[in-house]
Structure formats: C-alpha cells, structure tokens
Amino acid sequence: MAQISFEDVCKTYEGGHSALHGLNLDIVDGEFMVLVGPSGCGKSTALRMIAGLEDITGGTLRINGQVANDLAPRDRDIAMVFQSYALYPHLTVADNIAFGLRVRNVKREIIEKKVRETAALLELTDYLDRKPARLSGGQRQRVAMGRALVRSPHAFLMDEPLSNLDARLRGQMRAEIAKLQRMSAVTTVYVTHDQVEAMTMGHRVAVMNKGTLQQLDTPRRLYDRPVNLFVASFIGSPPINFLEGTIAAKDGKPVVQLGAFTLSLGAIGERAEIVPGRKVIVGIRPEALKRSGDTGGVGTISARTAFVEDLGATLLVHLDVQGATMIHSTVIEEEKDLMSVRPRLRSMIDSGHPVTTGDMLTFAVDPLAIHIFDAERGMAL
The missing domain is CATH 3.40.50.300 (P-loop containing nucleotide triphosphate hydrolases)
Incomplete structure (x- = not known):
C-alpha cells in the first residue's frame, strides 16, 4: 500500500x-x-x-x-x-x-x-x-x-x-x-x-x-x-446558474437583490461578510429552482422558456431572464464562441409538468440552496 x-x-x-x-x-x-x-x-x-x-x-x-x-x-x-x-x-x-x-x-x-x-x-x-x-x-x-x-x-x-x-x-x-x-x-x-x-x-x-x-x-x-x-x-450537471447581485436589507433582514428580483438569504445572511451594498455573484443550481404559483414575491424568479430538453424523467428548461443579469460559467471563460452567446437560466423540473417554448414560469428559491461569491475575487462568502 x-x-x-x-x-x-x-x-x-x-x-x-x-x-x-x-x-x-x-x-x-x-x-x-x-x-x-x-x-x-x-x-x-x-x-x-x-x-x-x-x-x-x-x-x-x-x-x-x-x-x-x-x-x-x-x-x-x-x-x-x-x-x-x-x-x-x-x-x-x-x-x-x-x-x-x-x-x-x-x-x-x-x-x-x-x-x-x-x-x-x-x-x-x-x-x-x-x-x-x-x-x-x-x-x-x-x-x-x-x-x-x-x-x-x-x-x-x-x-x-x-x-x-x-x-x-x-x-x-x-x-x-x-x-x-x-x-x-x-x-x-x-x-x-x-x-x-x-x-x-x-x-x-x-x-x-x-x-x-x-x-x-x-x-x-x-x-x-x-x-x-x-x-x-x-462540479454539478447541468452547470450552476450565476447572476449578478447586491446585498441589501428588507424589513431589517439581509436579502440579495438580483435586478428586479429579491431573494431571502435566511441563515446565510448571518455571515459576517454579508453586508448591505456588497456586490456579489449568486449561484443557484438548476435543481434548486422549484416551480411556484406565486409571481413577483420575495424569493422568486420569473423567466420565459426559450427551449426545453426532454431527458426522460426530467426536463432541462432553458429560460430568458428579464430584469436580472446572468453571467457565464467560469469554466467556459476561454471559449470565445460560447462567451458570445447570451447565458440562460437553467432549471431541472419533473417531466410530469410539461413546459413549452414561450411559457412564462416562476420559480421559488430556497435560501439554503443559494451560493454567494464575492464579485471581485470569486471566493465563496
């Protein structure tokens, strides 16, 4: 040995x-x-x-x-x-x-x-x-x-x-x-x-x-x-979604503002590095986006379906987000052809809930499923 x-x-x-x-x-x-x-x-x-x-x-x-x-x-x-x-x-x-x-x-x-x-x-x-x-x-x-x-x-x-x-x-x-x-x-x-x-x-x-x-x-x-x-x-397949965000406060509790959307941070907000005004990158894995009937509330993101990949038991849904800025995965930072394509939000959902191109979907985001990274250094907070 x-x-x-x-x-x-x-x-x-x-x-x-x-x-x-x-x-x-x-x-x-x-x-x-x-x-x-x-x-x-x-x-x-x-x-x-x-x-x-x-x-x-x-x-x-x-x-x-x-x-x-x-x-x-x-x-x-x-x-x-x-x-x-x-x-x-x-x-x-x-x-x-x-x-x-x-x-x-x-x-x-x-x-x-x-x-x-x-x-x-x-x-x-x-x-x-x-x-x-x-x-x-x-x-x-x-x-x-x-x-x-x-x-x-x-x-x-x-x-x-x-x-x-x-x-x-x-x-x-x-x-x-x-x-x-x-x-x-x-x-x-x-x-x-x-x-x-x-x-x-x-x-x-x-x-x-x-x-x-x-x-x-x-x-x-x-x-x-x-x-x-x-x-x-x-790590993770399909790859994680990245969105630009800013730490803010709502009703005295820390949240992250993703353009037009506001996500609760829960226990993550108790970390010392999470301070209002800080520029961050928010990571949300596709499987962490859960379909929701609510629209426009805190903890939700809405987007329009661009196309759907049917994987059998699940659907990989590619969505265009209006009102928030997505960024490319760092894994493809040197792939010039891919960098020229606008990044889309990806969600994994049950195939029992059919989705078609053009559908407007709303997703609830669990605060425990959010990853927060410093916008300048790229390190986890």
Whole structure:
C-alpha cells in the first residue's frame, strides 16, 4: 500500500510553460483519490510525476515517506492504466495479464494462479484464450486493469481510463472500478475531466485549474460548499446558474437583490461578510429552482422558456431572464464562441409538468440552496 504526498511540487517545461504551481496534496493509504479539471489543468502531469514519467522541477514528492523525485519508475512498485489500454495485440488475454509478472521472473505456477484469480475477479475467465481484437471496449479495459491488478502494486494510477468507451459502458465500468478498489483497498489515483466520474467514484476529489489545486474535499462537500466560482461551475450537471447581485436589507433582514428580483438569504445572511451594498455573484443550481404559483414575491424568479430538453424523467428548461443579469460559467471563460452567446437560466423540473417554448414560469428559491461569491475575487462568502 502507499501514502503519496506532494509538497510544493512545481513543473515548468522548456520555454517557460508552467503546468503545476506549488501543488500540496496528501493521498492517504488505501484512498481512492480523483484529480479532476479541464484539459491543461495539470492533473495528468501530477499523475505522471507519481509514476516517474515526468520530472519534477520544484518541491518534493514522497511515496511512503521516501523522497521519490529521482526514484526510477521501476523502483516505485506502481501500476498504471492508460486511456489507450496499451494491450499487446499478438498476446492472449491471459498473456497480457501475466506480462508484468513474467518480466519479473515470477514462478510459472504463481503466475498461472494469479492470472486465474484476477480473471475471475474481472469476469474474464471465458476470454483468457482470446486476443484483444476479439474483445469489446469494456473487456479490453478490464484486461488492462487485470494486468495492473495482478501485480499487487503499492498504488494504481489511472489516466482517463474510460474516455474511449460509450456512455453505457462508462457507467458500468465506473461501478466496476469503484468495487475493485474497495475490495483491494489499494491506493488509487484517478485522473478525469468528467465531473460525473469524479463525484461517483472518489473518496475525495481534488479539483484543479491552470496548474493550481482549487479545492480538495469529499464529493458531497464540493457540491454543497464550493470555495470559489470555478469549483461551483465545474462540479454539478447541468452547470450552476450565476447572476449578478447586491446585498441589501428588507424589513431589517439581509436579502440579495438580483435586478428586479429579491431573494431571502435566511441563515446565510448571518455571515459576517454579508453586508448591505456588497456586490456579489449568486449561484443557484438548476435543481434548486422549484416551480411556484406565486409571481413577483420575495424569493422568486420569473423567466420565459426559450427551449426545453426532454431527458426522460426530467426536463432541462432553458429560460430568458428579464430584469436580472446572468453571467457565464467560469469554466467556459476561454471559449470565445460560447462567451458570445447570451447565458440562460437553467432549471431541472419533473417531466410530469410539461413546459413549452414561450411559457412564462416562476420559480421559488430556497435560501439554503443559494451560493454567494464575492464579485471581485470569486471566493465563496
């Protein structure tokens, strides 16, 4: 088993591009840690540093307390599962799984026993004589995992292992990988850009952006208590709504004014940073907008339906808001085409309440479901 620690770890490439800025991260023994973030955020660089495939230009990496900055990959006892599976096409499933043991000159009878046990665990027993070309994508991914699992390494490293699978297989493999990790209790570091994978698999999730760790927490706390605009916008599907607001007072109680709409703050208003006149950004998740028969009252927002996505059990309703200013998610701040499109309010509602384009809808907003961020720094208040 392995405990892995990053202590002010930096990575700067030739030409001056900086991929990691002082990363501090402790991965405890037996933990399933997920590194998540958009492309170029530094998550794969951090994973490759653990494997010894990427040099460290600053700081210290420790594995089980030992400084590993200059430790050769073969001396780290770490197994890696790649996005491309990296199977040997001329070898059978059994030989692919056994490959790492054979190069270590493990005795033949031990190899055969371990291969049988691993194949049974991964439900590959009936495919041991097949070659990769005769396997489905999900089966190939299980073979790649079996090749890592059979070695009983100190840690597993997984770099976007499900990105080549279709949506149905991804869901199935998420559950299988999480189950295998629980059974083996091997420290696992999993890299993905998919926040659904991160939220459903990780014991803890490290959200990264532009080479910097934004927040490290359990999936539930990332969703309920994001520390800044980036985390709030990256975690959650569909993405959170952001609106410009100003803290005010009504009947002696703090409220937030969103243009023509006024929302109660409840217990949030008791926080020291919530002072009248302060400019804020209000985050409201689509599922927190509940249809209401009231119109124009405190705690409601009204908007006109632009279009509806029917997702089966729920409807994702896109709405145009008049009288309030919406802003784009920080996740798409560099997507120029998207930035030119006016942001719309999104709401998730039960499909049993049909909605059509042009309908005027009113939503009640629970004060406990509101996220308040400082307008200048983007940090949660």
